[in-house]
Each structure stands twice: as C-alpha cells, then as structure tokens.
Amino acid sequence: MTRRLALAATLLLAAIGCASVARPAGPVLSPAATMREAGMVAIRTVVPDIDQDIRYFGSDNFVGTRVDGYLAPHCWLKREAAEALARVERRLRESHQRLRIFDCYRPTRAVAHFMRWANDPADLATKARHYPDFDKPQLLDGYIAPVSGHSRGASVDLTLLQCDADDAACRAVDMGTDFDFFGTRANTDSAEVTALQRRNRDRLRAAMAAEGFRNYTMEWWHFTLQLEPTPGLLYDIPVDAPEPTKQDAATGP
Template identity: 40%
Template sequence: MRHIRSAFHASALALALLSLATAPASAHTAPPDPAPRTASATPAGPPRAHRDQAPEEFVALRDIAPTIRQEIRYYTPHNFVGTPIDGYERPMCIVTKDTAKALARAQRSLLKRGYTLKVYDCYRPQRAVDHFVRWAEDLDDEKMKGEFYPQVEKNRLFADGYISEKSGHSRGSTVDITLARLPAAPTRPYRPGEPLVPCYAPKAERFPDNSVDAGTGFDCFDTLSHTDDPRITGTQRANRLLLKETLERGGFTNLPEEWWHFTHKPETFPDTYFDFPVSPRSLPAHH
C-alpha cells in the first residue's frame, strides 16, 4: 500500500509546533486509522467472507448442456502465458443460468446439422485477469510468442487491446467458443516445450484441435482473428459465420476483434466482476 504524506504550509507547521509545546501529553493522540478496505469481487461486490462463493445465478454448463464439449485452456499450460492460470482449479465451464440455457438451445440446433459447440473459456475470475496483467508486464517472458502472438511485440499487448485489467468474462455471461464437426476425437494434450507454430498457419500445421477451421486458432493475437477480416474466405469464413449466426439467434453478441468471443445479452450481472475460483465448490450446494 502506498503511504501519502500531507504537505503543510509554513504557518500551519509553526502553529502545530506551538501546540505541541504547550499541550499536555494526554492530548497527543494518534490520528484515527483509515476505514478498513473490504476485499470484494468489485468495488460494490460481496465482502471477503463470500468472495469465493458464486451467487445462485451461476451454474456448471455441463448440468444444463452436457453435450457441449469443453476444452478449458487456462486450466492447462497451452495458452499464451504458458502455465495454468490463477483461479482455474478445475477444467470446467461456469456461466450464468441464462447463458447456459441459451447455449443449450444453440447446441440442439447444431446437433441436428452434425456439429457441436466447444468452449475454451467461460466465467473467468478476476484473479486470472490479474495473472494475465502480471504476465504482460514481464516483457522477458515470451515463451509462447511463437504460437499466440508471433507478429505482435509484447510491449504492445495493452495498447493494442489484447490484455486489459478487466474482462467481460468475469461477469459470467461471456464465453470463448467454437464448433467441432461430429464425431470429434479429443484434442491431444499440449506438451510444454514442444515446437510452436503460429496460430494463423494452415490448420494442418497448427497445434491439432478437433474444432473446425476458422482461419486461426483460439487466442490468436492477430488481426486475422477479427471476425470479418476480408482475408478469411471460403470454408474458414463459412465456419465463422455458422458459429456467429447460430449464437446471434440465441441472444449472443460477438466481439468483432475475436471470432470466438460471445456475450449473452442482457447480461445477468452487467456491472459486476467476480473473483470466485473455477471450481465445483464455488457453486451453490444444489449444483
């Protein structure tokens, strides 16, 4: 915590010294302590005792839509940081009930066409966002640059909007999501230290992923990830549009800079950034 010293004018200092010289010792009391700061999910959020407990509006996606595939990247080292991220205690998707129900409806529509939804990330605790910020400030750590941001200098990640101190994911209505064609075999685990291939390379050369080819991999820090980038054509563009149009019919809005990023509207908690960990124990007991 930073301590701020108040500046005194010369006249005020002189008066204070005179008072000290004449006042009895009992009058010299320490200034009152500042009001304690309460740790919370947001400036107006729940107190510390409830920080790790989700409100009843949150659910595990698998309880509402069990057929949606889940590949929670931040639980693993296969992400732009290169290590499991703070707050991801289990590889599970947690979202608000409204978001889960909307995803379930979209899934039913896609299953009829031979596709399934697959989530890479859902609710994201503030402690995870803080982890991203610390990593971005460490300019010497670039071990995952070759895959996730090969053409972006790390000192530009904040200015270019790839990293920020708050994330809509922390409000519980945002998901990072893609499509997979059925049947879809599981994606093999990432082996730390294996050779990295740029996230915009041809799909056959990128890290293997059982999802459809959308032109880039997930979390690709590149303008090619913009949903409507004109360089994305053919099947890649068709896959992006199928995902986007299906989710938009269900009440989701796409972030134009990331083809995989969607927020269900209206958000259940439009102004609250939660910090409970991604874990079954964070959810209400009946879940």
C-alpha cells in the same frame, strides 16, 4: 438579455454537474463467495456432454502455464447465459454440429495474472504461436485489459465442431487461427482468411446471435450474452468442479 444568457449558462452547468453525478460507475467486485451466491451454474449441469477444452486450466494457452483461479477444467456461467448456450448447442445438433468451449467465467485474479504476464518483457515463450506479429505492449490495445467481461459470467470463448452422420467423430472446423491468437487474422471479418474459414466463422456467429450472443469483432471465438444479468458486477470466485448432486452420490463413480 445578458442576465438571461447568464442564467441559461448557470442552468446548463448545473445540468451537466447532475449528469456527472448520475453517471453510472464502472463494474464493482461482487461480495459473492460461491457460484451459487453469484447465480452461476456449471454448463454441464445444463448440457451434460458438451465439449470442454478449458485452456487456462493447463499450459496450452498464451500465458504458457495454468492461470490463477483455475482449480478445475470447468465452464461456469450465469444461469441465463448457460441456458442460452444450451439452446445454441441443441439447435446445432440438428445439423450434426456441436460447440467446443475454451473459456467461460473468468475470475478477476486470472485477469490480474494476464496483466502481470503482459507487463513482463522477459517472458516471450509463447510469442511465436500466439502473437507473432505483435510486441507485448501492443496486446494491451484490445486484447488484454485490467478488466474482462468474462468476469461478469456472461461471456464465452468457443468454436464449432462438425460431426458425422451418427453424431460421432466430431472435429473442430477450420477457423483460420487457433483460440487466443493475437493478430488481425483472428478478427471475425478478417480478409486474411480463406472463403471456407470465413463461412465457418459466419456459421458460428449466426448460431450464437440467434440466442442473443454478440461477437467481439477482434476475436472470432468471443461472445457475450447481450442481455447480461448483472453487467455491473465482477466476480473472483475460483473456477472449481461443481459439487456432486444427490444422484451422483447415489450412483457412485
């Protein structure tokens, strides 16, 4: 019996060792040097008039300055994510609603910029607006991390717009906090917001879920396509303007 137990223990340890070897590694940096090589498209090639307010291209963000890697105010996504987002937009427009995009694909160099900012105790310029209840080290617990899902090209930060009956004068609905507010009020199911703000969040979440996007519960604005095309790859291609198409070149500015 003792020999049997010893043999069983040996086999169990061997199985554990094999499982450890087979365990998938974390995301790796893709060698892709262009958006085409990465399989990404600019969202406005899919929805030409979608509303974009790319915050990390300017200074209206929690860092307080343009973020590394943002050379133009454009949203790029994996084609599968862009097409799914286009379906969300199309369905919302049936109810005189639209999306406003704050961020999409995010280069890894931008994430490194976030980490440098988070580890700089002297820079508190945006604290009152973006993280009034937290100290910077607390932001590293669930808000800012060395690796971001945005760098895989299938995550998007956005909000909901309500338009009038003519689909004009579209305005952002009240979500209870601004984009990139670090605090429990930004949690999607927070009890600290009003009933109207909660309904608005639920409407956005339902619209995104209908096309396969999952919400990050700490941030009402953050969604990731559940069936990510390349979940093991990160990208560091700068966010730039899409190249003009032949039709654009023919028609001119």
